Structures are given as structure tokens and as C-alpha cells.
Amino acid sequence: MTKPLRIAIAGLGTVGAGIIKIVQKHGDLLAARAGRPIEIIAISARSRSKDRGVDLSAYAWEDDPVALARRDDVDLLIEVMGGEDGPAKAATETALAAGKHVVTANKAMLAMNGHALAELAETNNVALRYEAAVAGGIPIVKALTEGLAGNGIERVMGVMNGTCNYILTVMEDTGADYADVLKDAQDLGYAEADPAVDVGGIDAAHKLALLAATAFGTKVDFAGVKIEGIERIELTDIKDAADMGYRIKLLGVARMNADGLEQRMQPCLVPANSPLGQLEGVTNMVVVDGDFVGQTVYQGPGAGEGPTASAIMGDVMDIARGLVIPVFGQPANTLTQAARSSVGADAAYYLRFTLDDQPGVLAVITAILGEHGISINRMRQYDHADNKAPVLIVTHKVARTTLDGALNVIDASDVSLAAPVAIRIETV
Amino acid sequence: MTKPLRIAIAGLGTVGAGIIKIVQKHGDLLAARAGRPIEIIAISARSRSKDRGVDLSAYAWEDDPVALARRDDVDLLIEVMGGEDGPAKAATETALAAGKHVVTANKAMLAMNGHALAELAETNNVALRYEAAVAGGIPIVKALTEGLAGNGIERVMGVMNGTCNYILTVMEDTGADYADVLKDAQDLGYAEADPAVDVGGIDAAHKLALLAATAFGTKVDFAGVKIEGIERIELTDIKDAADMGYRIKLLGVARMNADGLEQRMQPCLVPANSPLGQLEGVTNMVVVDGDFVGQTVYQGPGAGEGPTASAIMGDVMDIARGLVIPVFGQPANTLTQAARSSVGADAAYYLRFTLDDQPGVLAVITAILGEHGISINRMRQYDHADNKAPVLIVTHKVARTTLDGALNVIDASDVSLAAPVAIRIETV
Numbered sequence: 001m002t003k004p005l006r007i008a009i010a011g012l013g014t015v016g017a018g019i020i021k022i023v024q025k026h027g028d029l030l031a032a033r034a035g036r037p038i039e040i041i042a043i044s045a046r047s048r049s050k051d052r053g054v055d056l057s058a059y060a061w062e063d064d065p066v067a068l069a070r071r072d073d074v075d076l077l078i079e080v081m082g083g084e085d086g087p088a089k090a091a092t093e094t095a096l097a098a099g100k101h102v103v104t105a106n107k108a109m110l111a112m113n114g115h116a117l118a119e120l121a122e123t124n125n126v127a128l129r130y131e132a133a134v135a136g137g138i139p140i141v142k143a144l145t146e147g148l149a150g151n152g153i154e155r156v157m158g159v160m161n162g163t164c165n166y167i168l169t170v171m172e173d174t175g176a177d178y179a180d181v182l183k184d185a186q187d188l189g190y191a192e193a194d195p196a197v198d199v200g201g202i203d204a205a206h207k208l209a210l211l212a213a214t215a216f217g218t219k220v221d222f223a224g225v226k227i228e229g230i231e232r233i234e235l236t237d238i239k240d241a242a243d244m245g246y247r248i249k250l251l252g253v254a255r256m257n258a259d260g261l262e263q264r265m266q267p268c269l270v271p272a273n274s275p276l277g278q279l280e281g282v283t284n285m286v287v288v289d290g291d292f293v294g295q296t297v298y299q300g301p302g303a304g305e306g307p308t309a310s311a312i313m314g315d316v317m318d319i320a321r322g323l324v325i326p327v328f329g330q331p332a333n334t335l336t337q338a339a340r341s342s343v344g345a346d347a348a349y350y351l352r353f354t355l356d357d358q359p360g361v362l363a364v365i366t367a368i369l370g371e372h373g374i375s376i377n378r379m380r381q382y383d384h385a386d387n388k389a390p391v392l393i394v395t396h397k398v399a400r401t402t403l404d405g406a407l408n409v410i411d412a413s414d415v416s417l418a419a420p421v422a423i424r425i426e427t428v
Numbered sequence: 429m430t431k432p433l434r435i436a437i438a439g440l441g442t443v444g445a446g447i448i449k450i451v452q453k454h455g456d457l458l459a460a461r462a463g464r465p466i467e468i469i470a471i472s473a474r475s476r477s478k479d480r481g482v483d484l485s486a487y488a489w490e491d492d493p494v495a496l497a498r499r500d501d502v503d504l505l506i507e508v509m510g511g512e513d514g515p516a517k518a519a520t521e522t523a524l525a526a527g528k529h530v531v532t533a534n535k536a537m538l539a540m541n542g543h544a545l546a547e548l549a550e551t552n553n554v555a556l557r558y559e560a561a562v563a564g565g566i567p568i569v570k571a572l573t574e575g576l577a578g579n580g581i582e583r584v585m586g587v588m589n590g591t592c593n594y595i596l597t598v599m600e601d602t603g604a605d606y607a608d609v610l611k612d613a614q615d616l617g618y619a620e621a622d623p624a625v626d627v628g629g630i631d632a633a634h635k636l637a638l639l640a641a642t643a644f645g646t647k648v649d650f651a652g653v654k655i656e657g658i659e660r661i662e663l664t665d666i667k668d669a670a671d672m673g674y675r676i677k678l679l680g681v682a683r684m685n686a687d688g689l690e691q692r693m694q695p696c697l698v699p700a701n702s703p704l705g706q707l708e709g710v711t712n713m714v715v716v717d718g719d720f721v722g723q724t725v726y727q728g729p730g731a732g733e734g735p736t737a738s739a740i741m742g743d744v745m746d747i748a749r750g751l752v753i754p755v756f757g758q759p760a761n762t763l764t765q766a767a768r769s770s771v772g773a774d775a776a777y778y779l780r781f782t783l784d785d786q787p788g789v790l791a792v793i794t795a796i797l798g799e800h801g802i803s804i805n806r807m808r809q810y811d812h813a814d815n816k817a818p819v820l821i822v823t824h825k826v827a828r829t830t831l832d833g834a835l836n837v838i839d840a841s842d843v844s845l846a847a848p849v850a851i852r853i854e855t856v
Contacts, residue, residue, distance in 0.1 A: 018720065021720075022578045022579075022720055025580075025719075026578065026579075026580060029580065029645075030577070030578070032645070032758040032759070032762050033573075033577050033754075033757055033758045034577075035754075035759070131575070137718075137720075137721035137722065137724060138724055139570075139571050139574070139575025139576065139724075142567075142570060142571070142574060142575045143567050143570070143571075143575075145461075146567070146570060146574075146742060146745065146746055147559070147567025147570045147571075147739075147742040148567065148738065148742060149458070149461050149462075149741065149742055149745040149746075150450045150454065150458070150737070150738050150740070150741025150742055150744070150745060151450075151454075151738055151741075152453075152454060152457065217457075217460070273706075275703075275706075275727065278701075278703070278706055290565075290738060291453075291734075292446065292449075292450055292565075292734040292735070292737055292738040292741075293565035293728065293729065293734060293735050293738035293739075294565060294728070294729045294732075294734060294735055295728065295729070296565060296566055296567075296726070296727065296728035296729075297725075297726070297727040297728065298724070298725070298726060298727075299703065299724065299725040299726075299727070300721065300722070300723065300724035300725065301721065301722045301723070301724075304722075306719075306720040306721060306722060307720070307721050307722055309578070309720055310576060310578050310579055310718060310720040310721035311575075311721075312578070313577065313578025313579075313720075314574060314575045314576060314577055314578055316578070317574065317577035317578060318574060318577075318751075321751065321753050322750065322751070322752075323746075323749065323750070323751045324750075325749050326461075326463070329461055330460040330461045331460070331463070334460050
């Protein structure tokens, strides 16, 4: 029997409790697979007395997570407290500097401080792993850094926020409005009380920034992600998109263009019959295009006790087996500082106009689009009870700047009764 | 710069050529990711003169793959010759015994000899990896052995033969018969000239046996896989299944039951709106249920030069980074010899009867089913031009032995004009 891997857990919320359940249930299995026992030595959380449904009596207790990270009898710190700095970052830095491995689920911390932490880990020859920080139980970081390591990655994209996909799915299924579904989701505990992080796309953008760095060998650049949440999606967009064979998803897309790294987290239309288009509820999905493998797709639960604890344990098992690879797949000092792509690739767009129902209005907007060189692929006008004529247009591929120019002219014209809506159609 | 990983390639078909293309295109990237260069030292194939579209001039040549495997200047052998024994096995054994790592795409060799080869690898403290042997470019072996290593696996199932899924998809799309589509697929080079391995399910069963061993910590037991190909699927089954909300897939399922390991490779019905039900063409998909993570789904190209070479290189990169884990995820001497589950779990079945169109025939077969305790969930009878009435029944869950008992009685009765067809409905 080789010597055990001795771990400490900072944070005993649902994920921390889940990790303890795995170790307690699968001790023999983990030891057989890793070739050595996995032993929880010590734990730390805000409240010592709270009942978490697991027996903690065998583990040493530390009130201070930094003291936990410093313990001589610990080889690896699991950080599941959360928070982009504060105690989580302090404990992580302390552990790495002390030559201990760190496994974390903390996307915000890594999105904001990932590069410095990677340098600290690699200087100390220890692992800093974050599978649980991206797409919950799906082993997507492992796929990118290891399974697909023979490929140049061309694009990584996905639905990485379960709350948003849940809300969009329920809106479509029930015909309820965004605000009502969000409120229900909050009441059910699915959505954060502060919706900006969730439905505003920030949480998903944290994940995208980590995947982009991992895929393209670039320094994490969260500030470079163009973020747009689902707050402005209306029921009519969902219905009209469906009518034309599309579904709306809060989609993160990262791609390396000639002028730099494109990172977008925004509502997009995807074909209803594509894997992304078929995704339902809180499930996450990541789609990776590699230059040799082609397209691979990964789907699974994006959050929750079991899935997140599973991802944490996958990282722990790797470390127990002796795998120490660079944090973002290649050494931090080889990661490049990518320019931010100014425009992104051309794309087709779904446009929704609200037009004054007078003769000739369609001619006005189609003429404006034509003058801007924007070609129309499909158009529909729906029946309406008032003078506001809903008109949908799907364009051929166009640069976003060109499109915005045309939409500004239309918006300023007499025929447009409300700001035009433009949603990108992603090629999948 | 750490010292290079020196590799040899035995077999220069499309996959071997693909590996060389990756190394030649991505040399710097691979070195950055692995922390050391990946260098091809020597190669071997049947014909030295054949043009493979890649420059081989920098590599030493060996006529004999066993001599290649024995070279002192090689750390790792890539075996992409194929064949369950013969030169592939001899070269693999030679390399392992000489303390060299082996990466292989050879599912037949591992399905038949996996346990002995795993013992040989582990005795010599080297890696034997086989990501490319299962589901092509999808990093599913990695997901099972590493990413999901914190889970007890409850079930692994999937569509692992692109040819079969292609044939079933084309039959559905075009209304063509099985024999015609198979012939087209053979003419196009999609299907093997000897269809037994492909459409007979053997190729897919090889893969299932490897996944089952990896998932459940059992010795590979290819002979324990119940194999049924798609040869007997008729167009009417595909249409009638679709009519009831299902699609037919050649589905491999492995699960550990109370009485032993269940391994089945057989046509199954899956809900049309499930990930498996939505799978099209030659794409592969593997679905894994873990006790903590829940269900994760992996989709991608199951064959071809680029995808297979990508999977090979994923394994090579792991080894370059120093990862040496047991072949089936835990040491070979801890793998158990599982009993073969006698019945498998109860399941719902789709039944197709061809009945003599006389008053009372439906009463006869429903009575026989009732006498055997088989409960009917849904039933349909279709219009017909002759005296052969097509009747479809979807049962509630029943043991296969019970079902077979009832079907034998019905088959022997006067009312049945053709052997009843029974296709299992898999819960997804």
C-alpha cells in the first residue's frame, strides 16, 4: 500500500458535503483506482455546529481556512468556499506556496486571478485543478487539456449556465414571461437572489474565459468576454425562433480569429435539431471543434452536490495518481496575451422589427438593409391586432458592425415603432 | 527542455498517417503542452513504397513490427496495425516486456487478450492505453478511468458502430430496405466487405466489453456479451417505432446486476427525443450513469483518420506527461471475474405480430400475454391489404424469459403468420 493522499476541505456547503460522501462511500474503490488511499485529514467552514448530514468526527477542524491550507499533515487542499478573493484566494495561495496541490470549484477566483495562481502553482511544482469550476460534472477541462491534446482547438462553445437554460426552456414550454419564470426559479432556489451573475451571464462568462485560456493557450481574459444576458429575451423571440427552426440559448463561444481572441457569452439562435438546440432544462453542454478530431460534444449536469463533487474527485484522483500538468494545459509562462478580436466572425442574424403597419414599410427596411449590403435569407410577417406589425428577418452572413449600422438607420426611421432586436445565429 | 518522448508507429494505414500529420503539424504545440518534444523515431508497415501523403524520410524503417517494438531508441509503441493476434499482439507484447509504453487502437486485440496484456504492462510498470479503440475521437475511456473516477458506475451504454447507425438512419430517411442500404454503404467504403463484424455487432461488442471492464473493475469478458446485429431490422420496425415516439439504435449496454455483469449489444428502441434517439449518421455516443455525477453524455466521430489519430495522441500526451495508470482503471490483479447476469434487468418491449386477420385473433394473443403476466402499455393495429394484420404492442416491464415464453406460445398458435419480433426498449 502506497502512502495515502491526505486532503483538507475548505468549505462545507453542499459540494463539500458531497466530497465527504464520496470518500466515505467509495473509500476502497478510490484506493484501488488511485493505487493509494484518499484520506480526509482536516476540514474548515464558517459554522462548526451546522448539521450537514455527514459524520465529521474523524476529521480535524480548523476555524481558519488559511490555517487549514498550511497544515503539515495535508498534501492537497480542496477549496469549495467560493468568492473571487477573500478567504478562498488566501487559502489557495497559502496552500500552493506551501507546496500543496489545490483542487477548486471556484470559477470566479480563477477567472479573475487564474494566471497569477497558475504561475504560483507551477513555480511550486504542484497542481491547481478546476474541473468542477466549468460545466459541473462534465469532464470538459480534462477533455480539452488531455483527451484532445493532439488537436489545435478551433472553437469551444456551450451552454454553461443551467439556470438560464432552465428559464428559456420553461418560457418555451409554458408560454410564461421571463420575469415570472425567473421569480419561480428564485423561489425554487435554482436562481441566485442577485440575478445579474446568473441570468446576466457573468457566471457563464467566468467559465468561458477559463475554457478559452485552456483551449487556445492564452492568459485568462475575463474582461475580454462580451457578455449579454437573457434579460431582454421575450417570449415572442422564443416562439418566432422556433417557428423558423431555431431555439434560443445563452451560448458562450470562444474562437481564435486573425485579429485576436473572440469571447462571447450571449443569447444565440441554434438549429432546433442540433445537439445544442435539443438541450433541455438545467443540463449543460460543451461543443469542441478540433482540427483533427472534428466535433465532439459533452453533456451533463452543470451544478449540484453530486456532479460538482464528482468533478472535484476526478481532479483529486489524478493528483493521487501523480499527474501534475500545467494549470491551463501548457506552462503559464508560455501562455500568450491574446488581442481581443474586434468584430468576431461574420454571422447570420435573426432580426425582429416592430413596424408601423402602413403601405411601403417593408420596402423601407429592406431597402435600408440592401443599401448596407445585407442580404435577406428568410422573412416573415405575422398577423397582428394593432398597428404594430411584427416582421422577422433572417439574414445571410454579415459583419456585426455592418448590421448595427443598418439597424441604427432603421431604428431612427419613422417606420420602426420599437428598437429592432438582433440575435446571432450560431453555426453549429 | 526535458528529454523527448521517442515513439514508434507500427502500421501506416490512414490512422498511422494521421498520427504523423499531427506530430508534423503540431510539434511545437505538443511540446508546450507535454513539457517535452514528441519525436517519431521509427515506423513499420507492410509496404515501404506506398504513398501515404506524408513525408516519412526522417524516420527509421523496420520491416518487422516486433523489431520495431524492440528498438532501444524507442520509449513508446503506437500499434495501429489491427488484428486480434498475429503481428499486432506480438509487437505489443514485445514492447511491454521491454518496458515500453504501448498505445493502441486495436479493440479486437484488447477484447480477446486485454487482461493478459494489462498484467504484462503493469508488471513492467508501463502504460497500455486504448482510447482510440472505443468510440473513435471521443475521450470516453479517459472520462471513465479519470474524470468520473470518484463515481461508482451504474451503467454505460452507447452507439459505438457508425456503420450501423448510418444504415439505420438512411433506412429511416429514404425508406430503403436494409439490404440496399448495406450494399450502398459497402460501395461507399463505409461498411466492411464482411458485414458480420460491422452490422453483426461484433465490432461494437468489442468496444462494449472494454468499456464494461473499465467501468466495473471486471476482467474483460467479450464472450459474455450478448450480441445481436441489425440484420433483422425491417423498415416497418423503424417506421412503426417512429410512429410510437421511438428510434431503433444498435445499442450496447453494460450494467452490474445482483446476479452478475449484464453486457448486451443489440438493437433497442430509445425515445426519439433522448440524446441517443437524436443521434444521426456515423456519429458515436456514449452515455454514462454514475452514482454521484448522474448522467453524462459524450458524442463525436467514431472512426476515421483524424478522430482516431486524435485519440491516439491524447494517450501519447498523457504518457509524455508521466501519467501511468492501470490499463482498466485499477490494477489488473484487482479486477474481478464477474458472473454473467442470466437475465438482465426487466424492460419494456416493442412487439410486432403478423396475425391472421380473423375475428378474435387479438383476443387470443392478448390472452396469452395476460396468462404470462405481461401487461400491455400501448397497442396499435395498422391497415393492411391482405389477410396479414400488423399488430404492434408495447409492454410494461417484463423479464425477457417470461416474454420469450409467451412469444413461443403465440408463435406456435394458429393466429400468428410470422415469428413475432421483440425489440427491447431501453430506459435512457
